[in-house]
Amino acid sequence: xxxxxxxxxxxxxxxEFARENLRLTATDILADEVDxxxxxxxxxxxxxxxxxxxxxxxxxGQQIRxxxxxxxxFCSGTPPxxxxxxxxxxxxxxxxxxxRAFESVIxxxxxxxxxxxFFDKLSDHFxxxxxxxxxxxxxxxxxxxxAEKRILLPHAVSALKDSIAAKARxxxxxxxxxxxxxxxxxxxxRESAIQQEKIxxxxxxxxxxxI
Amino acid sequence: xxxxxxxxxxxxxxxxDAPEWFGFEEEKRCIEDxxxxxxxxxxxxxxxxxxxxxxxxxxxxxxxxxxxxxxxSREGIAYGGITSIYLEGPKVGSPSFAQFFxxxxxxxxxxxxxxxxxxxxxxGQTDQFEETLYAECQDEDVLTxxxxxxTNELxxxxxxxxxxxxxxxxxxxxxxxFKTEFEMSLLLRGLFLLLSWPSTAGGLPSRVLLWVDxxxxxxxxxxxxxxxxxxxxxxxxDHSHNVTVVxxxxxxxxxxxxxxxxxxxxxxxxxxxxxxIFDYPDAGKTESYLVDLLExxxxxNLREVxxxxxxxxTGFEKLVGLATGQTPRTVNEAVxxxxxxxxANREAEGTERLIDEVEVERHFTxxxxxxx
Numbered sequence: 256x257x258x259x260x261x262x263x264x265x266x267x268x269x270x271e272f273a274r275e276n277l278r279l280t281a282t283d284i285l286a287d288e289v290d291x292x293x294x295x296x297x298x299x300x301x302x303x304x305x306x307x308x309x310x311x312x313x314x315x316g317q318q319i320r321x322x323x324x325x326x327x328x329f330c331s332g333t334p335p336x337x338x339x340x341x342x343x344x345x346x347x348x349x350x351x352x353x354x355r356a357f358e359s360v361i362x363x364x365x366x367x368x369x370x371x372x373f374f375d376k377l378s379d380h381f382x383x384x385x386x387x388x389x390x391x392x393x394x395x396x397x398x399x400x401x402a403e404k405r406i407l408l409p410h411a412v413s414a415l416k417d418s419i420a421a422k423a424r425x426x427x428x429x430x431x432x433x434x435x436x437x438x439x440x441x442x443x444x445r446e447s448a449i450q451q452e453k454i455x456x457x458x459x460x461x462x463x464x465x466i
Numbered sequence: 467x468x469x470x471x472x473x474x475x476x477x478x479x480x481x482x483d484a485p486e487w488f489g490f491e492e493e494k495r496c497i498e499d500x501x502x503x504x505x506x507x508x509x510x511x512x513x514x515x516x517x518x519x520x521x522x523x524x525x526x527x528x529x530x531x532x533x534x535x536x537x538x539s540r541e542g543i544a545y546g547g548i549t550s551i552y553l554e555g556p557k558v559g560s561p562s563f564a565q566f567f568x569x570x571x572x573x574x575x576x577x578x579x580x581x582x583x584x585x586x587x588x589x590g591q592t593d594q595f596e597e598t599l600y601a602e603c604q605d606e607d608v609l610t611x612x613x614x615x616x617t618n619e620l621x622x623x624x625x626x627x628x629x630x631x632x633x634x635x636x637x638x639x640x641x642x643x644f645k646t647e648f649e650m651s652l653l654l655r656g657l658f659l660l661l662s663w664p665s666t667a668g669g670l671p672s673r674v675l676l677w678v679d680x681x682x683x684x685x686x687x688x689x690x691x692x693x694x695x696x697x698x699x700x701x702x703x704d705h706s707h708n709v710t711v712v713x714x715x716x717x718x719x720x721x722x723x724x725x726x727x728x729x730x731x732x733x734x735x736x737x738x739x740x741x742x743i744f745d746y747p748d749a750g751k752t753e754s755y756l757v758d759l760l761e762x763x764x765x766x767n768l769r770e771v772x773x774x775x776x777x778x779x780t781g782f783e784k785l786v787g788l789a790t791g792q793t794p795r796t797v798n799e800a801v802x803x804x805x806x807x808x809x810a811n812r813e814a815e816g817t818e819r820l821i822d823e824v825e826v827e828r829h830f831t832x833x834x835x836x837x838x
Contacts, residue, residue: 261688263688263689263690266690412728413689413693414689416685416689416729417688417689417690419685420685420686420687420688420689421688423685423686424686427686433519434519434837437519437520437716440519440682440683440685440686440716441519441717441718443685443686444682444685444717444725444726444728444729445725447685447725447728447729448722448724448725448728451728
């Protein structure tokens with residue numbers, strides 16, 4: 256959420272696009288986390304408020320498990336501790352949504368630890384649960400919006416650059432050495448080029464003439 | 467015992483304000499050619515330096531900023547001079563034009579503006595300057611502020627910083643401060659015209675070089691902020707006929723201009739006329755760099771004795787081999803490490819033997835491993 260809140264597609268928040276095109280849901284534990292981030296000033300008040308009031312409610316109306324024991328088959332290595340409560344409840348929420356109705360669930364995270372913990376395996380066994388990094392999520396939204404002829408390629412590229420910038424700001428540790436920062440900057444520039452190339456090709460396909 | 471007796475400050479990995487620049491003759495020539503080329507044209511020009519982190523771009527900027535570029539001629543044409551202004555790149559955060567303006571103003575310094583204005587007045591070119599200034603800025607207040615620099619120093623300075631009182635504005639004869647980013651871009655045009663006015667260079671054509679370093683940091687910034695900044699930057703740049711902007715961008719694959727352009731906005735890319743690539747040096751370039759470096763390291767009396775001191779011939783050969791393809795910053799750090807480690811060994815042994823290939827390899831490799 257923190258990474259997505261500053262990303263814009265053609266002057267409009269990417270989360271607005273998400274609201275228009277997807278059903279958003281938050282578990283109680285995620286909502287508590289949102290609350291803490293809101294107090295800590297990391298999350299914009301308006302966005303945080305919505306997640307606390309609206310999307311938490313969506314999850315609350317359902318009986319969702321929140322124990323990790325049932326997820327054991329997906330969990331490699333050490334069992335998740337208290338710090339992973341959010342991931343555990345989100346995993347159960349994803350399972351519930353993808354099985355109670357034939358509904359595709361997208362879990363958005365840039366946290367590699369969470370993916371390795373069990374999300375990647377969960378996704379292997381519950382095909383309707385997909386795990387997206389914020390960049391892929393933004394790209395999917397951009398393409399969705401573009402298919403409706405609402406946004407042009409330069410706006411799509413800008414949205415991806417915003418995502419990379421937000422990810423960079425949120426993942427750069429303070430006190431990093433100059434050499435490490437240069438290395439990170441190189442990786443981000445490379446990633447930006449790859450993402451831009453992908454979206455350009457996708458646009459070409461979308462706009463290719465029918466023969 | 468001071469074993470090697472070397473000037474180790476030469477091995478700084480961060481360039482000082484007035485550095486020497488060893489080796490890199492081709493890059494030096496390319497920059498000089500691009501600068502002279504930009505002086506021939508009375509229009510805004512843009513140059514970009516592309517190279518890996520530590521390849522020498524900032525060093526080049528500081529070298530050219532410190533180098534007096536006055537009254538030189540090329541191919542029979544005389545030039546008045548170049549005023550260099552060096553700016554560190556945007557940091558993480560929002561790149562506002564107001565912040566940029568104040569950094570440029572601080573880099574120029576009020577004293578330099580006052581001297582330039584005084585020279586225009588004493589050379590009797592005030593009317594001509596004011597006419598040109600008005601044509602370029604279309605703003606009476608810019609004219610009035612610049613005119614007041616020599617006579618009303620404090621109020622003029624306050625206005626230029628956007629912090630004037632009503633009384634100070636009345637003293638100068640203007641009614642507003644330059645608070646908006648558009649007004650600042652007008653003011654910047656005026657300041658650069660003042661610095662590049664021919665009377666400051668014996669009536670010959672002169673130019674302002676604006677070095678903007680570390681533009682790779684734009685990757686950390688929001689597009690909307692970058693767009694807003696570049697819009698004002700463009701307004702100022704497009705109307706500053708005597709300004710050459712030199713952008714610097716660090717990337718590990720410096721020849722990939724497309725990837726670099728993907729980070730810069732099109733507003734900047736479209737204004738670049740010359741690209742100078744600081745590629746990874748081959749063996750020949752590395753050797754010439756190291757020879758220059760070791761000459762500067764040795765004290766005067768040692769310089770004539772042995773060009774490769776404090777290395778043996780085979781030690782130097784090994785050093786060239788290992789340093790080839792590395793950036794100057796890496797090479798400097800490795801050479802410093804080798805010398806310091808070798809010095810410590812000599813102190814313990816009580817000898818003064820030169821550094822051989824075995825020591826070079828051992829210390830260079832450990833320095834590289836630590837850097838990774």
